Amino acid sequence: VPQPASDAPLHTDALIIGAGPVALFQAFELGLLDLRCHLVDALPHVGGQCAELYPHKPIYDIPGLPVVTGQELVDRLLAQIAPFAPPMHLGQLVSQVQRQDDGLWQVHTQTGQAFVTPAVILAAGAGAFLPRTLPITGLDALQPGQAGHHLPQADTLAGQPVLILGDEDLALQAAIDLAEAGNCQRVTLMHRRDQFRASASVLAAFQALRQAGRIQFVAGQPLAVQESDGLLQALSYVDTAGQTQTLACSRLLMLLGLSPKLGPIADWGLALERRQVLVNTATYETALPGLYAVGDINTYPGKRKLLLCGFHEATLAAFAVAAQRDGGKPPLLQYTTTSPKLHQLLGVAGHTRSAG
Amino acid sequence: VPQPASDAPLHTDALIIGAGPVALFQAFELGLLDLRCHLVDALPHVGGQCAELYPHKPIYDIPGLPVVTGQELVDRLLAQIAPFAPPMHLGQLVSQVQRQDDGLWQVHTQTGQAFVTPAVILAAGAGAFLPRTLPITGLDALQPGQAGHHLPQADTLAGQPVLILGDEDLALQAAIDLAEAGNCQRVTLMHRRDQFRASASVLAAFQALRQAGRIQFVAGQPLAVQESDGLLQALSYVDTAGQTQTLACSRLLMLLGLSPKLGPIADWGLALERRQVLVNTATYETALPGLYAVGDINTYPGKRKLLLCGFHEATLAAFAVAAQRDGGKPPLLQYTTTSPKLHQLLGVAGHTRSAG
Numbered sequence: 255v256p257q258p259a260s261d262a263p264l265h266t267d268a269l270i271i272g273a274g275p276v277a278l279f280q281a282f283e284l285g286l287l288d289l290r291c292h293l294v295d296a297l298p299h300v301g302g303q304c305a306e307l308y309p310h311k312p313i314y315d316i317p318g319l320p321v322v323t324g325q326e327l328v329d330r331l332l333a334q335i336a337p338f339a340p341p342m343h344l345g346q347l348v349s350q351v352q353r354q355d356d357g358l359w360q361v362h363t364q365t366g367q368a369f370v371t372p373a374v375i376l377a378a379g380a381g382a383f384l385p386r387t388l389p390i391t392g393l394d395a396l397q398p399g400q401a402g403h404h405l406p407q408a409d410t411l412a413g414q415p416v417l418i419l420g421d422e423d424l425a426l427q428a429a430i431d432l433a434e435a436g437n438c439q440r441v442t443l444m445h446r447r448d449q450f451r452a453s454a455s456v457l458a459a460f461q462a463l464r465q466a467g468r469i470q471f472v473a474g475q476p477l478a479v480q481e482s483d484g485l486l487q488a489l490s491y492v493d494t495a496g497q498t499q500t501l502a503c504s505r506l507l508m509l510l511g512l513s514p515k516l517g518p519i520a521d522w523g524l525a526l527e528r529r530q531v532l533v534n535t536a537t538y539e540t541a542l543p544g545l546y547a548v549g550d551i552n553t554y555p556g557k558r559k560l561l562l563c564g565f566h567e568a569t570l571a572a573f574a575v576a577a578q579r580d581g582g583k584p585p586l587l588q589y590t591t592t593s594p595k596l597h598q599l600l601g602v603a604g605h606t607r608s609a610g
Numbered sequence: 611v612p613q614p615a616s617d618a619p620l621h622t623d624a625l626i627i628g629a630g631p632v633a634l635f636q637a638f639e640l641g642l643l644d645l646r647c648h649l650v651d652a653l654p655h656v657g658g659q660c661a662e663l664y665p666h667k668p669i670y671d672i673p674g675l676p677v678v679t680g681q682e683l684v685d686r687l688l689a690q691i692a693p694f695a696p697p698m699h700l701g702q703l704v705s706q707v708q709r710q711d712d713g714l715w716q717v718h719t720q721t722g723q724a725f726v727t728p729a730v731i732l733a734a735g736a737g738a739f740l741p742r743t744l745p746i747t748g749l750d751a752l753q754p755g756q757a758g759h760h761l762p763q764a765d766t767l768a769g770q771p772v773l774i775l776g777d778e779d780l781a782l783q784a785a786i787d788l789a790e791a792g793n794c795q796r797v798t799l800m801h802r803r804d805q806f807r808a809s810a811s812v813l814a815a816f817q818a819l820r821q822a823g824r825i826q827f828v829a830g831q832p833l834a835v836q837e838s839d840g841l842l843q844a845l846s847y848v849d850t851a852g853q854t855q856t857l858a859c860s861r862l863l864m865l866l867g868l869s870p871k872l873g874p875i876a877d878w879g880l881a882l883e884r885r886q887v888l889v890n891t892a893t894y895e896t897a898l899p900g901l902y903a904v905g906d907i908n909t910y911p912g913k914r915k916l917l918l919c920g921f922h923e924a925t926l927a928a929f930a931v932a933a934q935r936d937g938g939k940p941p942l943l944q945y946t947t948t949s950p951k952l953h954q955l956l957g958v959a960g961h962t963r964s965a966g
Contacts, residue, residue: 256835275674279673282671282673286818308947309681310946312958313946313947314690314945314946314947314952314956314958315638315639315946316673316674317631317635317638317672317673317687317690317917317918317921318631318672318675318678318683318686318687318690319673319674319686319690320686320689320690320692321672321958327674330674330675330676331673331674333676334670334673334674334675334676336676347840391702401953402924413743424950428935435676440945453948453950454709454950455950477746496870535891535910535912536909536910536911536912538911542626549723554891554892555891555892556891556892556893556926556929557929558929558943559943560674560925560943561673562918562921562925563920563922563925563926564920565673565921565922566919566921566922567922568965569914569916569919570912570919573914574912574913576622587896587914587915587916590667590668590671591664591667591668591680591780592809594809594810594811595807596670600670602668602670602677
């Protein structure tokens, strides 16, 4: 849900576009350098792709976390940045980014919020992600919770005939989870053809449940929802023979993945290489002074799209923003293990053992 | 304790010099690319500086770990690399590194172990670290455990008069910890003068305990230990007036910090900048093909000596070693979240939910 926007521009040391894991850690590293920031993200919640696509899947390559799910990682990062409490503006697409005559950046979102800042940090994955949609008539007439892009709490689906749209891991795994939970009246997955872009293990589990009759599959292209008083009754669709059919359902999950929308970023005159933004690896600054890019949106020689690389990039970008603040002078490196100044910023000053 | 060395050289995909956090994660990233490695470290245990100097101190800036001690981080990394079980050769200084005519590297340790490998990765902090020593006569005659460079288990010190040598956080914190535990007969700290190179909070706690009579301070320069049947009886030292004195003690802790010994690394013809090795940030390769440097030992524009940066460096170095193996072809990036191949390497293939 977009937050109400104020008319007055917000002034801040840095504006982070994105609220995924790298964006969150960016706020942490800025905080350690005593820089305040705001975050803006197109999705209505923090965590970016990680929380959107793989909230319950294990990740094995975060250093020091032998296994962690996407959602756990996001929760851990939120706990880590809590001392700095950066304001988050969620459900807002950035609509405009321009440099003022005084060298500061002015950023506007589609909901009318404006920011003025010396440093803009793009940390928006491969752009600003939005759930992919299909042109289905009548969705607007439904009450909240009848159709959506997220798997809701299991109990809201109990006893319901549920229809899932999609052909990737996200959709198939949701069908598997619901079928295994066993409390829906029926679990149906619809895709335009009986072929899927899913990983081998997910596909095998899906097909096994299908053969056991616990998941129904329907090949079809959705047309329109039918409702009564805003409550979903059925979906009409075109089958593979070109005939219009109707399928009864009371919950619709559109799990079609995310669509990267570079949006205005594509028009900023940045050096792009295969839709990635080129950066200087000493600072993670783009060709435009004061505009930085970290995580999956950037590229440089040797670039690997891994979270742990994004964490490093965010760290060096924070030092560059601090140097920019301090007239080009790089800040001293202090260690969180030993620095009283960092302990104060982190609110852990009392944790050092004392004699008293 | 140095391990017995074999005469036959060990052949491996990569040799990591160092066994600190970055070296451990280096083994993990190599493992994900199906590369085998060995680790060699001068210290007798894994964890490097982190486990040696700050085992119980909290670190706050590891992404996703809001607070973790040095030892916990090492333990977590050991759990993470367990699927690859890289052999570790501890307590061994590297004595020789040379390139063979066939382009492979030959590495020898001071205990006579030899390795042959296409890739050597320096991950040895600021060199090969050894505990700093003082020229004290008679140490060799003591039984094990009477004098050492590590804080032993608290119960071995119970009821004993303990003497600590040192003037930095490491020594002062040990004195604080022992005084607060309260089960030693006496806790004395000796340094040549009544001035310390410690952080403000540690120093304050130390001075408070000193004023309360719970820590004794003696200004002096150690000369020799006095023993009886290998059991420590006292330390003789020169006081500030130049007189030789004797202090009774039954346990001696020499907590003088670590001494970086670049050792042979300094003689390898590498490009060095302030004793750091220059690397290419696309590969973390040095000027010598097949010789990589990651973590605190390397430098490049923007370099910050942080563990999380070392983790990134180790990752790109692993990809470069794999490309070197594959005739220059960079390996495909796969994600631990979704790749069955990586799940197999990690031994977690069965973790994906199945219908059965």
